[in-house]
Amino acid sequence: MRILTFLHSFEPGGVERVALRLHAAWMAQGVDSRLVMGRLDGAMRREWPGLQPDVLDSHGIPTAAWETLWMILRLPGAILRHRPDVLFCAGNSYTVVSVAMKLLLGRKCPPIVAKISNDLVRSDLPAPARWFYYRWLRIQGRHIDRVVGMAPPMRDELRVLMAVSDDRIAIVDDPSLDAADIPTLAAARDVATAERAARKGRRYLAIGRLAAQKNFGLLLEAFARMAGKDDRLAIIGEGGQRKALEALAARLGITGRVTMPGHINPLHGELAQADALVLSSDYEGVPAVVVEALAAGLPVVSTRCSVSMDDMLDHGRFGILVPTGDAAALATAMEDIPTFAYNAAAARAHANRFTVEIASRDYLAAMRASVRR
Structure with missing residues (x-):
């Protein structure tokens, strides 16, 4: 099975750090894991000196200010080039890219496994904004093949707010640590x-x-x-x-x-x-x-x-x-x-x-189930 993970950069963030940790663990386990990045900027680059990602070359044009649009424009080419069996969406900030891949590539888009990295209720939003947000969650639920909650209490949120059936939900404790x-x-x-x-x-x-x-x-x-x-x-x-x-x-x-x-x-x-x-x-x-x-x-x-x-x-x-x-x-x-x-x-x-040794295996199981489905 070939996995493709896409990230904007090495800028510090919990979503990105966990994705890089999982990618490294899969490679260590002999999995054909590919990493595509919008750019190489960011302090976390020093933490992962051995990684050799496929960078979406901008020919010197700065892309940080419009990184999501840049990823949507260039990722389809990387997907067709790498031909992965599954796309790994590392968190909520990347789900818009995932939905765009489904719409742009159609049947050529591989199954998408998306980690839901944030609270879905979003009580901090004003009521009108929350109404639109909840409809956006349902759009995600229609296009993402399998959603992964980071703790057992998230299952009900995923089922109700994203309108995802139980057979498309996996729960994997977030791999915030290596066992060591x-x-x-x-x-x-x-x-x-x-x-x-x-x-x-x-x-x-x-x-x-x-x-x-x-x-x-x-x-x-x-x-x-x-x-x-x-x-x-x-x-x-x-x-x-x-x-x-x-x-x-x-x-x-x-x-x-x-x-x-x-x-x-x-x-x-x-x-x-x-x-x-x-x-x-x-x-x-x-x-x-x-x-x-x-x-x-x-x-x-x-x-x-x-x-x-x-x-x-x-x-x-x-x-x-x-x-x-x-x-x-x-x-x-x-x-x-x-x-x-x-x-x-x-x-x-x-x-x-919450260790990557456990989570990396559980994610692989969820991905294999999505490919079979």
Whole structure:
């Protein structure tokens, strides 16, 4: 079986990192896995130096600003050139390309297996926009051959909102880690135990693109409400909202206690030093950063940004959930972390669900079923 995965670039993102991890795992297993990319830009290129993707040559014309249209225009040629048995759509941001391939190629388009990487309810959208969004989900459901939810609670969402029958749904826990990452993250955190105990104040960690979806503005407001003079917050990531977030931190009077160092990988040191991971997003799928925190043995404070969050945190065993958009509730949960009853060993065991070694085999099974169908 030949698999073709298409990505825009190596720009940091959870969807792209998981897709690259799966692609590498399939190649290691002897699968004929092909990777097509719109361009080679992005910090994650350093993390995958051995990959040799087929790049959609733009002859020097910048394509980042219109990358989706560029992919739609050029991917059909790559599909006809590689002749894959199945197309792997890595996440929601790529489903528009998948639907376009079905419409443009017709019978020449191979079966498409699409990972649904975000919450489908999207309660953050105003009602008129949500009406159009739900109809777009049904269009996707008609054209995508098999949809993959990243956690068991997503099955009902896929069935209802995308109008997909059970025989076209697969559930595969999102491969946020390699199996070897779990002992490495755990060891780094255990080594830092004495250092954490000796310092003054608490250290809160947030990770993600500086984008509206992540609602880091809410996190800054929550931190300003509850932080003592020795408490610190680090927001790891880069994106278009940097200046707005820096301005908000200044207005809230917390500039000296908040750092935004940009994209960092690996995150072992940051996860080792933190007292809690905080997720303030309006919507998510199965956030990889939460799995990394569990593997390290780090408690989580999160908004209910996904139907899967309860399952990820084992219904309150490994973290505290609060409503989306509620700065006061988020601040209270962050303040409660020092007294939160947390079993690091159990969290690390729970993280074993989310490894590429398991997911790569499950994805192959879903793909073979789609080819047979």
